[in-house]
């Protein structure tokens with residue numbers, strides 16, 4: 227198709243946007259990647275994989291049948307592993323778990339396997355479970371075979387009847403000392419394992435969570451390595467019933483599956499025994515400390531934060547570039563149509579989401595850093611920091627997944643009708659991102675765990691205990707130190723968050739206590755306060771994110787121009803969330819109505835100040851067009867031509883008159899003739 231003047235205009239619009247960049251884009255790219263070397267490494271890996279034609283799709287996944295879609299993603303997933311195993315340079319590049327996450331996750335991973343990688347759970351849950359919960363001997367036995375792809379595993383915890391409530395799982399693993407085996411059994415329909423990714427047709431092994439019985443006693447859920455399929459024929463083993471659970475909202479090539487056991491026997495040594503053991507005679511040896519399992523959970527939840535933030539990066543890149551090329555309506559009657567990014571309401575949809583990307587980044591980095599710092603002391607048996615770290619990772623997982631999912635939906639809305647097209651890629655980004663609200667700890671349940679920690683800390687502080695850093699603000703202070711700072715500086719706004727959240731926690735703690743004092747049992751009182759408790763947890767984690775965002779920008783090793791734009795984003799983040807939740811701040815006296823008026827005026831100023839840098843900011847996310855995979859968000863802005871080209875690929879457009887016309891429509895239309 228010949229380039230129209232409209233197409234030229236779009237490309238010129240983006241060019242003009244880029245020319246007015248006020249900061250150093252590369253500095254932001256390397257800041258987000260974690261350093262110059264990491265950026266180079268990422269780009270190199272992207273080049274190696276994206277230049278490989280095997281990863282190209284002959285047709286859009288949406289046009290394939292359910293089965294063909296799975297086969298196509300499996301083809302690419304297997305090629306990915308072969309490529310990895312056969313090429314030493316790639317192994318060096320991608321060698322660590324970090325790199326594997328890149329190949330599987332929402333960075334490069336989404337360009338290689340668009341609709342869910344059937345092997346993802348193998349790398350993201352199966353292998354980490356063996357590493358985290360297996361003894362050194364067990365790691366030696368399984369990890370080599372797992373790395374090479376000789377065996378493929380998944381992680382099977384959730385059942386039809388129970389997801390959140392781990393202790394409610396019904397699958398049993400009963401030890402038989404006469405054969406030194408565990409007998410796995412699914413006693414009811416609700417005990418059927420349901421949801422594990424890759425379980426339906428891909429995996430031949432799984433780490434299965436089952437209630438451990440030995441010598442007639444139940445010791446609660448434990449992880450077992452279980453072979454599910456024959457290693458030669460790939461057929462389900464006797465005593466194992468397996469299948470796929472059917473179409474989902476998204477990620478339909480992850481072949482999420484179901485699994486039932488009928489008295490299926492496995493060797494005793496297949497219980498992952500790093501923490502607890504069953505001896506040959508059936509003696510149960512309990513773990514030295516049940517907090518040890520927290521470590522793996524922190525790891526997985528922080529990984530989810532990074533994943534969801536990358537999804538938001540992609541969505542907001544699409545929305546921002548599209549908003550810079552899309553012209554609509556009139557701002558001033560009779561004048562040319564402006565870019566929709568000129569509308570303040572459009573800026574209000576998009577710019578806070580760019581800020582959110584940085585907020586999640588800095589907060590997740592901080593939790594990750596703490597996790598790495600304390601990992602050493604965990605091994606030395608010092609587990610003091612684990613509950614705090616665990617709470618932060620639960621809260622941040624919930625905050626990042628819900629902010630990202632809501633943000634992606636806002637991006638879709640900001641693109642008007644075209645955002646609803648599959649070729650915009652926003653629908654797929656949304657369905658993938660929103661899943662993270664549910665898996666690895668459903669968000670409401672995560673919020674209530676955070677709240678439990680807050681209430682516990684609040685009560686401990688009243689008893690004179692010293693609190694950990696993230697909740698130290700709950701320690702009672704002399705009234706004078708609560709005096710409001712009215713200058714509305716960044717520090718003052720963070721302080722306002724602190725006052726608001728400690729007020730909320732104090733209020734709900736008093737309500738909880740009041741209900742207990744009036745005779746309600748604690749659990750019922752807790753449930754009766756849980757909406758407010760979840761709210762406290764959300765404000766607490768938002769406060770943590772604001773604090774980390776601010777200190778992250780202050781500490782970043784960047785030029786003053788770059789720090790300037792980051793500071794404006796941080797300020798926008800603070801102001802946006804204060805205005806959006808002003809009740810919390812007014813009620814606690816942290817801010818006054820007149821402060822709100824001032825902040826609302828400032829919000830408008832911030833949107834206007836950030837608008838010229840919007841395109842450059844998303845450019846600095848450095849997302850390859852193949853990873854973006856969007857007609858609306860491509861680098862060159864040639865949106866309309868790409869949309870047309872994509873539409874032409876629809877199977878319905880391969881014939882002017884489809885067969886269905888002759889079969890159904892024509893007989894109806896001609897019936898009266």
Ligand SMILES: Cc1cc2nc3c(=O)[nH]c(=O)nc-3n(C[C@H](O)[C@H](O)[C@H](O)COP(=O)(O)OP(=O)(O)OC[C@H]3O[C@@H](n4cnc5c(N)ncnc54)[C@H](O)[C@@H]3O)c2cc1C
Nearest residue numbers: 381382383384388389390421422423661664665666668670
């Ligand atoms: C895309 C996807 C992939 C998945 N992959 C896997 C996998 O690989 N392996 C695996 O084992 N599982 C997997 N799961 C399952 C997932 O872990 C569970 O769905 C999740 O833990 C929630 O459990 P549930 O579905 O039983 O929901 P429920 O726990 O039944 O929750 C339903 C509702 O009840 C509320 N609720 C539950 N308990 C409480 C409480 N104590 N207090 C207040 N409210 C409560 C929740 O907030 C929610 O609103 C996957 C799920 C999805 C969607």
